[in-house]
Amino acid sequence: MNKVSAESADIFVAELDLRAFFELFPTGKHKLKDTKRNIKIGTSDYIKSRLLHKNPKFRLKINYLLHSFQVQEVSNMCHSIGHM
Secondary structure, X not given: OXXXXXXXXXXXXXXXXXXXXXXXXXXXXXXXXXXXXXXXXXXXXHHHHHHOOOOOHHHHOHHHHHHHHXXXXXXXXXXXXXXX
């Protein structure tokens, strides 16, 4: 295996899901933190819509499921009173 010498990715980058799962977002649209979205939705609503979508590609990708779980946990932690 080759040693990776690049900088690690920041989990708070707005385009993290596009960069990590480019095969799930071939057009580069409809990402989690989409600033062009007319109606703002929360993290849990976005993840729920991805997992309940008629196209099963999101719920069949284990790495995406684990990434979504981490994003939701970080979001919950940032909004909890214990974090304050």
